[in-house]
Amino acid sequence: MxxxxxxxxxxxxxxxxxxxxxxxxxxxxxxxxxxxxxxxxxxxxxxxxxxxxxxxxxxxxxxxxxxxxxxxxxxxxxxxxxxxxxxxxxxxxxxxxxxxxxxxxxxxxxxxxxxxxxxxxNRFVGVFAEVKRLLDAGAIGDVTHSLAEAYGPVVLKPQGGTWRSRKSEGGGCLYDYAAHPLNLMNWYLGEPESVGGTVLNSVFSREIDDEVSSTLVYPGNVTTQVSVNWCDESVRKMTTRITLWGTKGRIFADRQELQAYFREDAPELAGYRPGWNVKYTTELTEPVSFxxxxxxxxxxxxxxxxxxxxxxxxxxxxxxxxxxxxxLIEQMRVDADQPDARVSVEGTPRTPAATHTRKPGLLARLRRH
Amino acid sequence: MERLLLGDNQFFGVNHMSEEKARQQQMQFQDDEAIIAVLEAAYAEGIHSFMCTTHDRMGAIADHFRAHRDEFPEFTVLPGMPYAHKYANAVTTDGMVGAIQKFLPDGGLLDAAVRGTRSMARKEIEGVLTLLVDAEMKMFAGLPTPVVWLQNVVTDLLLGMGFNGAFEVFARHVREKYDAEPGFITMNLPLAVERLNAVGIENPLICSNINKIGFRMSGGIDAYRRLLDENRFRAVAMSVYASGAIPPEEAIEWVCAQPHIEAIVFGASSARNIASTRQLVDRYWPTQAAGADSSGRQTP
Known part of the structure; x- marks a missing residue:
C-alpha cells in the first residue's frame, strides 16, 4: 500500500x-x-x-x-x-x-x-499506444510526413477569468491543448531538429493564443504539420488526431479508431493485412480497475x-x-515571436506580426458584429 | 419500468467507437424535428420511455411531447443528470466554485462560503445539491418522470472520492420532491452496489454496461454476472452492443440470457433500427406473463 x-x-x-x-x-x-x-x-x-x-x-x-x-x-x-x-x-x-x-x-x-x-x-489511450507499437515494428516503413491535430470547444467567446486565460500562468492553446498532440509526436518520432512557420493566433481571447499552426522538422526532412484550435464549436469535446505517412503505408488515429493502410511490401504483423485495417477502442483498450x-x-x-x-x-x-x-513548446514560442524572419511573398503586403497578444484588426472586429 | 428504453447518445454525437460516425449523427440530428421523428417512431413500436440527459436541447423535445400529450399519452422521460459537458466547460472558464454558482438559481447562496468568511453547514451543502437537481428537472415539468438518473460521470466521481453522502441526498430528494425512483448510472457496478447498499439505499436501481465482451465493465465481467445472480440491485443494461463491437443478434441473445435484468437501454437513429432491436428482444426475451407486461408490448 x-x-x-x-x-x-x-x-x-x-x-x-x-x-x-x-x-x-x-x-x-x-x-x-x-x-x-x-x-x-x-x-x-x-x-x-x-x-x-x-x-x-x-x-x-x-x-x-x-x-x-x-x-x-x-x-x-x-x-x-x-x-x-x-x-x-x-x-x-x-x-x-x-x-x-x-x-x-x-x-x-x-x-x-x-x-x-x-x-x-494520451500515451495510455489504447489506439495511440497501438500506433506507437506499429511504428516501432516498422509497419509503415520510414515515416516521411505527419499531421498532428487537436480541436475542441474551449474558448467560444471573448472571456477571461481563470489562470487559463493568462499567458504568464501557462494558459493558452499551445500550452494547454497543443501540448497533447505535440507530446504524442515526441513519442512517435522523437525530438524535432527545428520548428518553423509557427503562428499563435488569438481568436476570441485577449491575452492568449487560441490557434496554433507550425511545422516541426526532424532529421532527413521528416515533417509534422501542427494544426490546433480550441475555438471549434463543431466538435463535442476535444479530439486529437494523428496521421502519419510512410514509405510502406499510412496510419490515421484518434482516441477511438485506428485506420491503417499497409502496402504489399509492408512487414507482416499479426492481426493486420495489406490494404486497409480498421480497429476500434473496444478492441485496443485494456480494462482498468476503476x-x-x-x-x-x-x-x-x-x-x-x-x-x-x-x-x-x-x-x-x-x-x-x-x-x-x-x-518544443518553448521553441515554438520563440519561432512565433520572429515574424520578420518569414519570407514575404512579392507584391503582397505582409500581414501584421502575428503574436499571441495581437488585438483583432478593425476589419475583423467589424466582421464579427 | 418498460423493458426497452430508448437512449439519446445518438442524438448528440456521442459515439464510443468512431468520431466520424459521431459527426454524421450530429448532422443527422441537428434539428429537433429529426429527434422527435425518431421518438415518435419508437412510440409507434411500443417504446414509450426515453432515457435522456439534461442537454439544453431536451427542453424543446419536452415542449413537443407536453403539447401533444393527447397523441402520446404514455410518453415518459427518465432524465439523467447532469449533462456533464455543460459543467465541465463552465469549470474551465469559471473555476470549480464559479461553475456551481452559475447553475444555481440563487447565486448568492455560496457567496459567503466562497469569500471564506465562514464554512458551510451540511444542511447548506445539501441545499445546494438539491437546487442543482431542481434546476435540471425544470424542463421536464408536466411530463411523467418515474426515474431520475444520476449520470455516470458524477456517480463514478463520487464513488471514487468516497463522497457517499451525496447519493443519499440525491435519492431522498428525488423520492420526496418528484415521487420518482432514484437511479444511478455507473461504469463501476461492483463498487456502486457496495456503496449504495452501505448508505442504506436498498435494492438500488443501477444502469451499467452489460455486454458479452465486458466492454467498460470495470470490476470485471465475472463480478457483474455474480451480482446479477445475487439479485441485490435492479439492473438496467446499457452498451449491450459494446458500441457496435458485437453483432446485434449475438449481443441481444447474450444479454437476454442474463438473470434479473429489468430493462435494456439502446440507441437508434431510425425507425428501422428501432424495429430490428425490438424484434431481437422479442425473440430472445419472451415476456413472462403474456399481455401483462408493463412495457405494453403486444403478444406475438
Whole structure:
C-alpha cells in the first residue's frame, strides 16, 4: 500500500483524487488546496485529511507520492518541494513553463532516485499506444510526413477569468491543448531538429493564443504539420488526431479508431493485412480497475502507483520525456515571436506580426458584429 | 419500468467507437424535428420511455411531447443528470466554485462560503445539491418522470472520492420532491452496489454496461454476472452492443440470457433500427406473463 496525496483540486485534481482513492494498493492520505470551500466540503463528506499548505502536508504526512494538479506556474516550486521531501511525483501536463526549471527537476529527481510522471494521458489511450507499437515494428516503413491535430470547444467567446486565460500562468492553446498532440509526436518520432512557420493566433481571447499552426522538422526532412484550435464549436469535446505517412503505408488515429493502410511490401504483423485495417477502442483498450471519463486516466495512475510501489524509476511519461515537450513548446514560442524572419511573398503586403497578444484588426472586429 | 428504453447518445454525437460516425449523427440530428421523428417512431413500436440527459436541447423535445400529450399519452422521460459537458466547460472558464454558482438559481447562496468568511453547514451543502437537481428537472415539468438518473460521470466521481453522502441526498430528494425512483448510472457496478447498499439505499436501481465482451465493465465481467445472480440491485443494461463491437443478434441473445435484468437501454437513429432491436428482444426475451407486461408490448 502506498500513501498518496493530491495537491490542487480543480477539474483534473478532483478527477485524480477520485481515481487514486479507488485504486487498489493506494491509500489516499490527504488533499491540499488553497480554496477553503472545496476542502471544507470534502472534509465533511469524504473524511479526507485536508491541508492548505503543501509544506505543512509534506512535513506532517509520511507520503510515498503526491499528485500535483495546480495551475502550471505552480508546478515547478511544488514539484521541487515534494522531491526535496523525498516523495515521488505525478504532475499534470504541461510540466513546467521553462525548460531550465524542468531540467533542474529531472536532475533533482535523479539525485533523489525518485519515480516521476507527467499526465500526458494520451500515451495510455489504447489506439495511440497501438500506433506507437506499429511504428516501432516498422509497419509503415520510414515515416516521411505527419499531421498532428487537436480541436475542441474551449474558448467560444471573448472571456477571461481563470489562470487559463493568462499567458504568464501557462494558459493558452499551445500550452494547454497543443501540448497533447505535440507530446504524442515526441513519442512517435522523437525530438524535432527545428520548428518553423509557427503562428499563435488569438481568436476570441485577449491575452492568449487560441490557434496554433507550425511545422516541426526532424532529421532527413521528416515533417509534422501542427494544426490546433480550441475555438471549434463543431466538435463535442476535444479530439486529437494523428496521421502519419510512410514509405510502406499510412496510419490515421484518434482516441477511438485506428485506420491503417499497409502496402504489399509492408512487414507482416499479426492481426493486420495489406490494404486497409480498421480497429476500434473496444478492441485496443485494456480494462482498468476503476473507470472515470476514460480508461487512460486510470491507466496512467495505475502505471504510476505500480512504479512507486516497485520503485521503478524508468517508465512512461517520466519528467525527462515531458521536458522534451516543454522544450518544443518553448521553441515554438520563440519561432512565433520572429515574424520578420518569414519570407514575404512579392507584391503582397505582409500581414501584421502575428503574436499571441495581437488585438483583432478593425476589419475583423467589424466582421464579427 | 418498460423493458426497452430508448437512449439519446445518438442524438448528440456521442459515439464510443468512431468520431466520424459521431459527426454524421450530429448532422443527422441537428434539428429537433429529426429527434422527435425518431421518438415518435419508437412510440409507434411500443417504446414509450426515453432515457435522456439534461442537454439544453431536451427542453424543446419536452415542449413537443407536453403539447401533444393527447397523441402520446404514455410518453415518459427518465432524465439523467447532469449533462456533464455543460459543467465541465463552465469549470474551465469559471473555476470549480464559479461553475456551481452559475447553475444555481440563487447565486448568492455560496457567496459567503466562497469569500471564506465562514464554512458551510451540511444542511447548506445539501441545499445546494438539491437546487442543482431542481434546476435540471425544470424542463421536464408536466411530463411523467418515474426515474431520475444520476449520470455516470458524477456517480463514478463520487464513488471514487468516497463522497457517499451525496447519493443519499440525491435519492431522498428525488423520492420526496418528484415521487420518482432514484437511479444511478455507473461504469463501476461492483463498487456502486457496495456503496449504495452501505448508505442504506436498498435494492438500488443501477444502469451499467452489460455486454458479452465486458466492454467498460470495470470490476470485471465475472463480478457483474455474480451480482446479477445475487439479485441485490435492479439492473438496467446499457452498451449491450459494446458500441457496435458485437453483432446485434449475438449481443441481444447474450444479454437476454442474463438473470434479473429489468430493462435494456439502446440507441437508434431510425425507425428501422428501432424495429430490428425490438424484434431481437422479442425473440430472445419472451415476456413472462403474456399481455401483462408493463412495457405494453403486444403478444406475438
Amino acid at each position: 502506498i500513501r498518496v496525496a493530491v495537491v490542487g483540486l480543480g477539474k483534473m485534481g478532483i478527477s485524480h483524487l477520485s481515481i487514486a482513492r479507488a485504486l487498489p494498493g493506494v491509500e489516499l492520505a490527504a488533499i491540499c488546496d488553497s480554496s477553503g470551500i472545496m476542502l471544507d466540503v470534502l472534509a465533511k463528506y469524504t473524511g479526507l485529511k485536508t491541508y492548505t499548505s503543501l509544506e505543512r502536508m509534506l512535513a506532517d504526512e509520511p507520503l510515498d507520492a503526491v499528485i500535483v494538479a495546480t495551475p502550471t506556474r505552480l508546478h515547478a516550486p511544488m514539484v521541487r518541494a515534494a522531491l526535496e521531501a523525498g516523495v515521488a511525483v505525478f504532475c499534470e501536463k504541461p510540466f513546467c513553463l521553462g525548460t531550465d526549471e524542468g531540467e533542474e527537476l529531472v536532475a533533482l529527481a535523479a539525485e533523489k532516485d525518485l519515480v516521476t510522471q507527467v499526465g500526458y494521458h 473507470y472515470l471519463r476514460g480508461e487512460e486516466y486510470t491507466a496512467q495512475l495505475e502505471h504510476f502507483a505500480q512504479r512507486v510501489a516497485d520503485h521503478q524509476v524508468a517508465g512512461t511519461n517520466d519528467f525527462a520525456s515531458a521536458v522534451v515537450t516543454d522544450r
